[in-house]
Amino acid sequence: MSKYIVLGAQWGDEGKGKIVDLISGKMDLVVRFQGGANAGHTVVIGDKEYILHIIPCGIISGHAKNVIGNGCVVDPLIFCEEVDYLSSKGINVTPDDLFISSQAHMVTPIHKFLDRMLNTKIGTTGRGIGPCYVDKVQRTGIRLNSILDGSFIKTYLEHAQMYKQIIEQAPSKISINLDESLEQLKAAAERLYPFICDSVEIIYESVQKGDNILFEGAQGTLLDIDHGTYPFVTSSSTSIGGAYTGSGVFVEFDKRIAIVKSYTTRVGEGPFPTEQDNKIGEQLRKNGNEFGATTGRPRRCGWLDLPLLKRSFIINGFNYISLSKLSCLSGFDKIKAAVKYDDKFHPIYKDFPGWNEEIEGITDIDKLPVNCRKYIDFIEEFLEVPVGMISTGPKRKDIIFKEPLW
Ligand code: IMP
Numbered sequence: 001m002s003k004y005i006v007l008g009a010q011w012g013d014e015g016k017g018k019i020v021d022l023i024s025g026k027m028d029l030v031v032r033f034q035g036g037a038n039a040g041h042t043v044v045i046g047d048k049e050y051i052l053h054i055i056p057c058g059i060i061s062g063h064a065k066n067v068i069g070n071g072c073v074v075d076p077l078i079f080c081e082e083v084d085y086l087s088s089k090g091i092n093v094t095p096d097d098l099f100i101s102s103q104a105h106m107v108t109p110i111h112k113f114l115d116r117m118l119n120t121k122i123g124t125t126g127r128g129i130g131p132c133y134v135d136k137v138q139r140t141g142i143r144l145n146s147i148l149d150g151s152f153i154k155t156y157l158e159h160a161q162m163y164k165q166i167i168e169q170a171p172s173k174i175s176i177n178l179d180e181s182l183e184q185l186k187a188a189a190e191r192l193y194p195f196i197c198d199s200v201e202i203i204y205e206s207v208q209k210g211d212n213i214l215f216e217g218a219q220g221t222l223l224d225i226d227h228g229t230y231p232f233v234t235s236s237s238t239s240i241g242g243a244y245t246g247s248g249v250f251v252e253f254d255k256r257i258a259i260v261k262s263y264t265t266r267v268g269e270g271p272f273p274t275e276q277d278n279k280i281g282e283q284l285r286k287n288g289n290e291f292g293a294t295t296g297r298p299r300r301c302g303w304l305d306l307p308l309l310k311r312s313f314i315i316n317g318f319n320y321i322s323l324s325k326l327s328c329l330s331g332f333d334k335i336k337a338a339v340k341y342d343d344k345f346h347p348i349y350k351d352f353p354g355w356n357e358e359i360e361g362i363t364d365i366d367k368l369p370v371n372c373r374k375y376i377d378f379i380e381e382f383l384e385v386p387v388g389m390i391s392t393g394p395k396r397k398d399i400i401f402k403e404p405l406w
Helices: 016-024 076-088 109-118 129-137 152-162 164-169 178-195 199-209 240-245 279-288 306-316 370-383
Strands: 003-008 029-032 041-045 048-052 065-068 098-101 213-216 255-261 264-266 300-302 320-324 334-341 347-353 387-391 399-401
Touching (some): 003 016, 016 041, 016 320, 029 199, 065 199, 098 178, 109 129, 109 164, 199 213, 306 370, 334 370
Parallel strands (some): 003 213, 003 255, 255 320, 320 387
Antiparallel strands (some): 041 048, 264 300, 387 399
């Protein structure tokens, strides 16, 4: 029986959804432990595409139980939208297969309003994530257990008072209607009610039984509130430490899987040393269809940054790499990867000869072009961790297993 954790090793959008879904088919339990609906996991099965924001990917397999842990922040309105969206795709979400921690915090319309008003420099997803975690940390937040006794309504009205000045200053296009938003929140909270539980018990029982368990990370290590490119980060612990604080259960992970995109992308503001704000970046964006699953924003694109990845590997103790979107590098004459920085913090690159062959859908490592193999081998050597899986396309079957996963 195995315990897995899957984390983004870069700035998010590494292609975790596909790998998480692939693994979750064999899992008994899938746990989300940080973040909220700022995540956007795209899963393609057959000709159906699913985009999930807050509900763990295990829901699609129909077999696994799913947990939204205490480290997460849950927007009842988006939760209901996601349940309805899944239902329209034939997937029923019930309290028998989804368990939401009573200690997780509620993202309210006021948080989303504050995000739009205050966090403009960061380029957030606008999902109210930062302001919700601010309330959590300053001990004025709304835990989901307050849905059980209805006390969230009182706290919501207190928030309206607390943030009165900002609310009154808002330009009309950002403004919030407090009465209307409270009514919407009450209706959504009622639907959320049956899912709320002590999720620690669910996870612990599963560990005790020796179940197969997957911890599903969201965003990426370089967006971690402590270890990321602060202040251009998200507001939760996206690295392995978050799995422990955000679930409340010690789990010994057999496989700590790094999802590494074959190049680098980021959305929103912040440093990005290997960014290619030029034709190369445009080509990467086109090849990789690099537009945000949550916001639709075009992603900034650039070459692989191995020193940054090394840091990410130190933080997370990764022991398995899943390399994604390799097929998007086909057609470049030359591929680059940063291998160190100079004293002005400019990246120094190593050049790799490119390949022209289309590799989409290849499942056999021996069928990859030689230059492509060389690129993979170098990543492996640099990071001193085996590349176990290589994703060669968006479909579930577009994958090469180089090292066993099970
Ligand atoms: P927030 O998480 O909405 O507060 O946004 C903070 C920063 O994290 C912004 O730069 C976002 O673009 C980025 N971010 C948040 N969630 C994701 C994600 O799932 N993928 C990639 N970037 C993200």
